[in-house]
Amino acid sequence: MKKYLSTFRMRWKMETQYRGAAIGGIVCQMVFGLILISVYRALYQGNPQSMPLSAIVTYVWLQQAFFRMLLSSDNDLMDKIRTGGIAYEMCRPVNLYGYYYARIMAMKLTGSLLRAIPMLIVASLLPEGWGIGAPTSLPALLLSLLGLTMGLFCMCALENITMGITMRTIDFKGFQALLNLLMATFSGNILPLTLFPDSWQPIVKLLPYAQLLDAPIRIYTGETPVAQAGEVFLIQGAWLCIFVALGLFLWHRNTKKMIVQGG
Amino acid sequence: MNTIKLYLHSMKMLLKSQLQYPWSFCLQTIAQIVMEGGEMMAVLLIVNRFQSLNQWTGGDLLFFFGIMSITFYLTECFGRGITGNFAALIRSGNLDTFFLRPRGIMTQVICHAIDPRRIGCIAVGVAALVIGSNQSRVIWTMPKIFLFTEAVLFGMLLILGLFLIEAVFAVHSVKSIELVNAVTYGGRSACQYPIDAFPGPLRVLFGTLAPFGLVLQVPSAVILDKPLMGIDGAWAFLCPLAGVLFFAIMYFVFQKAMKFYRSTGS
Numbered sequence: 446m447k448k449y450l451s452t453f454r455m456r457w458k459m460e461t462q463y464r465g466a467a468i469g470g471i472v473c474q475m476v477f478g479l480i481l482i483s484v485y486r487a488l489y490q491g492n493p494q495s496m497p498l499s500a501i502v503t504y505v506w507l508q509q510a511f512f513r514m515l516l517s518s519d520n521d522l523m524d525k526i527r528t529g530g531i532a533y534e535m536c537r538p539v540n541l542y543g544y545y546y547a548r549i550m551a552m553k554l555t556g557s558l559l560r561a562i563p564m565l566i567v568a569s570l571l572p573e574g575w576g577i578g579a580p581t582s583l584p585a586l587l588l589s590l591l592g593l594t595m596g597l598f599c600m601c602a603l604e605n606i607t608m609g610i611t612m613r614t615i616d617f618k619g620f621q622a623l624l625n626l627l628m629a630t631f632s633g634n635i636l637p638l639t640l641f642p643d644s645w646q647p648i649v650k651l652l653p654y655a656q657l658l659d660a661p662i663r664i665y666t667g668e669t670p671v672a673q674a675g676e677v678f679l680i681q682g683a684w685l686c687i688f689v690a691l692g693l694f695l696w697h698r699n700t701k702k703m704i705v706q707g708g
Numbered sequence: 709m710n711t712i713k714l715y716l717h718s719m720k721m722l723l724k725s726q727l728q729y730p731w732s733f734c735l736q737t738i739a740q741i742v743m744e745g746g747e748m749m750a751v752l753l754i755v756n757r758f759q760s761l762n763q764w765t766g767g768d769l770l771f772f773f774g775i776m777s778i779t780f781y782l783t784e785c786f787g788r789g790i791t792g793n794f795a796a797l798i799r800s801g802n803l804d805t806f807f808l809r810p811r812g813i814m815t816q817v818i819c820h821a822i823d824p825r826r827i828g829c830i831a832v833g834v835a836a837l838v839i840g841s842n843q844s845r846v847i848w849t850m851p852k853i854f855l856f857t858e859a860v861l862f863g864m865l866l867i868l869g870l871f872l873i874e875a876v877f878a879v880h881s882v883k884s885i886e887l888v889n890a891v892t893y894g895g896r897s898a899c900q901y902p903i904d905a906f907p908g909p910l911r912v913l914f915g916t917l918a919p920f921g922l923v924l925q926v927p928s929a930v931i932l933d934k935p936l937m938g939i940d941g942a943w944a945f946l947c948p949l950a951g952v953l954f955f956a957i958m959y960f961v962f963q964k965a966m967k968f969y970r971s972t973g974s
Contacts, residue, residue, distance in 0.1 A: 466886060469885065469886035469887040472887055472890060473886050473887055473889045473890040473894065476890040477890070477894055477897060479910065480894060480897055480898040480910065481897075483905060483906045483907055483910060484761075484901050484905055484906075487761055487762060487901075487906075488754065488758045488761055488905075489758075490762070491758075491760060491761075491762065492757075492759055492760070494757070626739055626742045626743060626746075627742070627746070629746060630749065630750070635746060635747060635750045636750040636753055636754065640753065640754070640757055641753055642753065642756060642757070
């Protein structure tokens with residue numbers, strides 16, 4: 446376990462080097478958030494909905510703040526597969542799956558925390574109707590943090606499956622794009638999942654992409670009552686087990702069949 | 709004339725080289741269709757839930773979405789040299805070789821890349837536009853077709869101009885390239901909705917500073933017979949010229965930046 450933790454720590458240090466880029470990213474993401482909120486505000490003006498506008502605004506901010514958790518992947522490994530550097534990785538006395546799991550987690554966690562914390566501070570200072578709302582209760586906040594952690598674990602496991610598949614092909618862009626296709630739509634990044642038609646909700650909520658950010662956000666805004674949080678964690682846990690099992694299987698088979706071209 | 713011939717020739721060559729991997733090309737094009745389809749689905753779901761945005765009906769919203777994605781992805785397709793990764797061109801030192809050849813830098817930058825996979829996104833945009841103009845019962849007359857073509861062409865110039873900001877930043881090695889995304893990709897996200905949905909500062913930003921409003925939305929509104937900001941008639945034909953002006957200014961700034969350019973030396 447210790448070696449995976451130190452892998453994580455190393456990546457964490459590397460990722461925090463680029464603070465300048467992070468500031469640019471934060472401003473950009475905030476503009477995106479404001480654009481989306483303006484659109485929903487204008488939509489709400491003529492057509493009030495059962496769900497309060499403040500819940501949508503909070504949803505948008507949380508999505509924007511943790512955007513980096515969804516969209517960042519480890520290109521180093523892809524390069525190593527193409528150049529044959531993967532052979533050295535196989536020599537390490539670690540489980541390759543665990544090693545890359547720790548790396549990707551550090552990447553996603555630093556990338557998103559570095560952006561999320563300042564963004565959420567600014568978003569909470571914005572005037573009523575523009576800024577992020579407070580969580581419904583203290584338990585809701587704590588449970589949503591737990592849900593977010595579970596979501597992060599799911600996300601990393603999902604990323605490792607993508608890599609497991611791309612490892613088998615040299616050209617990775619096509620597959621990566623195909624696997625991440627539905628991510629933006631069904632994670633609630635383009636349009637909050639809460640605004641999807643009511644008849645779709647039961648299915649949309651069960652999909653793996655909803656477990657990453659949507660599920661914890663719903664606990665935060667009170668859309669999912671605290672009493673039902675247990676069910677959410679159960680769904681997240683089930684997906685996590687499936688993802689990790691599938692990922693381990695793929696990586697195990699890949700390392701058995703690996704052919705490295707000399708160079 | 710020679711430049712245009714050169715551009716067409718390099719487009720042909722680049723297309724050929726991309727089609728060398730037909731399987732990968734198809735997969736990526738399909739991916740583009742589904743990705744842009746997701747964006748279109750968001751608009752459809754919004755219409756399904758809210759019916760309208762101010763005075764704009766569902767059909768109008770699809771029309772705005774369509775013209776935006778057609779314009780944006782046509783630019784990404786043919787202007788990939790600029791909208792792609794200009795910073796990488798500098799970092800790798802490839803830009804240096806452009807200075808040795810007897811052609812303009814801008815010509816060579818535009819000629820060196822193409823992204824034909826964007827045809828998937830453009831197809832989705834066309835579909836949205838057709839559905840939207842049917843639902844809003846647009847009667848396409850000659851002036852309207854002319855206005856539409858003008859808006860798309862000058863809109864492409866505007867988007868190229870916006871991406872040139874990023875290129876200029878890269879020359880001066882300002883490390884906030886992500887910041888420029890707020891006006892390029894942010895402009896696309898914002899202006900796929902009619903601009904009067906936005907509060908003052910954003911309306912000024914995307915209406916006049918990065919004039920998506922003047923170039924794309926005023927013509928769209930006239931085509932939909934619901935003039936935006938009271939601009940109608942001959943004025944509507946003049947508004948898209950803002951895109952030409954924007955590009956001209958950025959072209960000038962880019963040429964200045966090229967004078968300043970120092971190689972990375974690798």
